Amino acid sequence: MSMELLETKTLIAYNKTTDFRKYFLNKSRESLHSYEEAVISSMDAVKKAILSERQPYSGVHPQEIADFFSDKILLPKEGKDVKEVIEDIYEVILKNSAFVNDRFCLAHLHCPVVIPTIAAEIIISSLNQSMDSWDQSPSATIIEQHTIDNLCRMFEYPATADGIYTSGGTQSNFMALLLARDNYCQKNLNWSIQDNGLPPEVSKFRIICSEVAHFTVKQSASILGMGYRSVVTIKPNDDFTMDSVALEYKIEELKSEGLIPIAIVATAGTTDFGSIDPLNEIADIAHKYDIWLHADAAFGGALVMSNKYRHKIAGIEKSDSMTVDFHKLFYQPISCSAFLLKDKRNFDVLKLTADYLNPEINEENGIPDLVTKSIQTTKRFDALKTYVAMQSIGKTVYGDMIDYTIDLAGNVAKLIESDPSFVLCTQPTINSVVFRYIADNTPENKTEKEWNDHVNAHVKLNLLLSGKAIVGQTVVNGFACLKFTLLNPLTNFEDIEELLEIIKEEAKKIQI
């Protein structure tokens, strides 16, 4: 039997039992109907969840959720209508989500999303453009590049700059240290890591950051074959910013020991405190010693849109690379982030061509394949989300949202300072307020510190397990603390007044 005949027969055989059309987007009525039904039923389920939501979490124990799924088969023999599946998951998944829109959901750098971007998400998933090669994403590639070029200008990078969308701050920080390492070797040791692997000098490489820099600095160093011990941390100032005098001193010390500082990571918006390292001072030091400066602005990068606080990230344009997370203070759905690079030639160490994907003939013919500057191959069209959100909201309103939340954090800090039940750990720079509850009495068999550590940790846990509030926790100089990450522009001062009273009530209930 000829191949052609076999294929036709197979198709006929399948089509007799199943009409595949309703499963894929095409021009048929069946397809368009099932598309509409799928999107509308998911929208209805989310609306129902939002309307019935009373607190940020239902309070259901993790085991109860696990029990529900324990007898569910992932791939049943026969499927059912998507509407039915959504109704099914509504009961367990939607009802038991962490409602990031709730006024009392303020633990992490985890934001509510702006509505225009949800429309973009539908388009992204429906059209499924892959950003690795231009033939999979013609206009999308151009929009990603256009968005990146605009972002570089917003951050005042020069015309030599470029960038790429990434899956998050973790990937962006990793790319920064990868490029810092590889470009150091290329320029100073005439050594290509791409060709030869790590050079003999690798054990001397050092990356310098503050003690409160994000853990992905260490994680990246380890993945990059330099090990945790290559990361040298600087004790921060009392306001959790990097001590630039100590930084310079440390560089001198490392050099005198024959070690090689290859990168400095400055943080613009530390995860716990929102503190911003002195970017101008650090940049001057980095330039003086010719060390790559990466600005981790995963959190604070959004200040580029602020109407009042843009100056807090002044100097960021002096960095060699930066991380900006849109799924934090830009109110974008996960995931959405960018890595920006001041001199696009530094991407060359990533350059790799694959015959099937980005052959050299493409570049010669002006076809842009973004994979050439990425560590991902298949990649989502996340740039559309930022594009649609920025076009729909505009700078004035976006900036006001951010400014409102920063002002709210400042007012909440004052409130906490005025309440004897709490100690404020540091004045907030942007959206994070870190504080410690102080109990009125301490049980006889405990020290005050032990008891307050216990109470703070259990307040967080009990609020979460009851679902009343999702507040953050951290440890500051060895003391257990609570944290509000105030990203939501719909949360107001009175909400937080109420939450502080709830925290006090919960704290008083805690027993040994």
Ligand SMILES: Cc1ncc(COP(=O)(O)O)c(C=O)c1O
């Ligand atoms: C300062 C900073 N850098 C990097 C990251 C990692 O980002 P992501 O979670 O998007 O990978 C975070 C996450 O909170 C962060 O706060």
